Amino acid sequence: MNAPDAAGLRRRAQELLAAHPPATTGRTDFLKARFDAGLAWVHYPAGLGGLAAPRSLQPVVDAELAAAGAPDNDPRRIGIGLGMAAPTILGFGTDEQKQRFLRPLWVGEEVWCQLFSEPGAGSDLAALGTRAVRDGEDWVVDGQKVWTSSAHLARWAILIARTDPDLPKHRGISYFICDMTDPGVEVRPLRQITGEAEFNEVFLTGVRIPDSRRLGPVGEGWKVAQTTLMNERVSIGGARIPREGGMIGPVARTWRERPELRTHDLHQRLLTFWVEAEVARLTGTRLRQQLVAGQPGPEGSGMKLAFARLNQEISGLEVELLGEEGLLYDDWTMRRPELVDFTGRDAGYRYLRSKGNSIEGGTSEVLLNIVAERVLGLPAEPRNDKDVAWKDLAR
Numbered sequence: 001m002n003a004p005d006a007a008g009l010r011r012r013a014q015e016l017l018a019a020h021p022p023a024t025t026g027r028t029d030f031l032k033a034r035f036d037a038g039l040a041w042v043h044y045p046a047g048l049g050g051l052a053a054p055r056s057l058q059p060v061v062d063a064e065l066a067a068a069g070a071p072d073n074d075p076r077r078i079g080i081g082l083g084m085a086a087p088t089i090l091g092f093g094t095d096e097q098k099q100r101f102l103r104p105l106w107v108g109e110e111v112w113c114q115l116f117s118e119p120g121a122g123s124d125l126a127a128l129g130t131r132a133v134r135d136g137e138d139w140v141v142d143g144q145k146v147w148t149s150s151a152h153l154a155r156w157a158i159l160i161a162r163t164d165p166d167l168p169k170h171r172g173i174s175y176f177i178c179d180m181t182d183p184g185v186e187v188r189p190l191r192q193i194t195g196e197a198e199f200n201e202v203f204l205t206g207v208r209i210p211d212s213r214r215l216g217p218v219g220e221g222w223k224v225a226q227t228t229l230m231n232e233r234v235s236i237g238g239a240r241i242p243r244e245g246g247m248i249g250p251v252a253r254t255w256r257e258r259p260e261l262r263t264h265d266l267h268q269r270l271l272t273f274w275v276e277a278e279v280a281r282l283t284g285t286r287l288r289q290q291l292v293a294g295q296p297g298p299e300g301s302g303m304k305l306a307f308a309r310l311n312q313e314i315s316g317l318e319v320e321l322l323g324e325e326g327l328l329y330d331d332w333t334m335r336r337p338e339l340v341d342f343t344g345r346d347a348g349y350r351y352l353r354s355k356g357n358s359i360e361g362g363t364s365e366v367l368l369n370i371v372a373e374r375v376l377g378l379p380a381e382p383r384n385d386k387d388v389a390w391k392d393l394a395r
Contacts, residue, residue: 013064081112113154115145132161151200165391175221177213195332233300248277308357
């Protein structure tokens with residue numbers, strides 16, 4: 001079967017709407033029907049939510065369904081599943097894993113989290129110490145993960161653990177799917193500078209994971225993880241937003257609505273940030289177009305770098321523009337939110353929350369190295385640990 005073109009996708013969307021009118025169809029039922037019709041992510045294979053159509057045609061379907069009032073799958077709430085778990089499962093999962101996980105993931109019935117970062121590994125993810133030891137048809141996992149968004153909501157987690165400490169750190173890692181409801185999984189909130197506990201630390205004590213929930217070969221988890229990380233950086237830094245979307249929007253609105261706050265210096269800085277935000281938005285559009293030709297590459301690291309820097313600088317300008325008002329904060333209540341809402345809160349929240357943008361999804365320092373070495377082709381930093389067994393590394 002040939003992949004449909006734009007007209008064919010519109011026709012399929014109209015057929016879906018006729019068979020499942022949004023006004024009379026339950027939200028979950030409609031989303032399941034959309035997935036089964038291949039209109040979830042059109043570039044995925046048939047039977048897995050797609051039609052093997054060009055990725056660039058997804059907006060055609062989205063616009064047709066949105067115009068009819070069809071529900072979406074609340075992508076902000078399930079962003080880790082959509083942006084990280086799904087492309088990794090598609091790339092490395094077995095047929096059984098794809099059939100089991102992709103549909104409830106996209107529909108939003110099952111939330112996902114990411115068990116990568118560790119308190120003892122810092123920015124050197126490959127130095128992780130969480131162990132997975134083979135025991136028959138299972139792996140027994142012990143360790144600690146940190147900065148885990150949505151762990152308090154998640155049913156499933158993508159997990160990397162060390163399966164061979166006798167190998168160098170990048171070669172002794174394997175990749176698993178962990179059931180967050182299994183015995184031995186403990187989630188503790190991490191209260192942040194915003195007052196919320198959006199992040200968590202996760203303790204794994206004797207957690208048994210069937211070998212059937214391993215992604216990729218044993219010992220090749222680092223390769224699998226690279227797919228996850230590259231997709232993560234694209235999803236963070238290259239998200240599709242309208243002009244004046246994101247952090248620049250609230251500042252521009254305040255500038256237009258509050259002329260008494262304006263100064264010449266603030267005007268010049270706002271213009272600079274507005275242009276940089278628009279350049280970043282257009283660059284993100286170009287990056288998504290490049291994805292049509294294949295998997296995301298290291299360029300996403302550059303987008304994520306720009307995202308972090310701009311968010312921090314723009315939010316600082318907003319606080320300064322508001323003067324005394326910018327020092328106020330709406331609510332320090334300890335909460336465990338379902339999503340991060342930059343534009344729905346006040347300037348103080350945006351300023352504080354954006355401090356994490358240069359840490360989450362890869363620190364800016366690590367991403368600068370990636371851009372230097374893999375995009376610009378500069379010489380790699382000298383390293384003396386590449387051929388040393390992980391167990392012999394100084395810690």
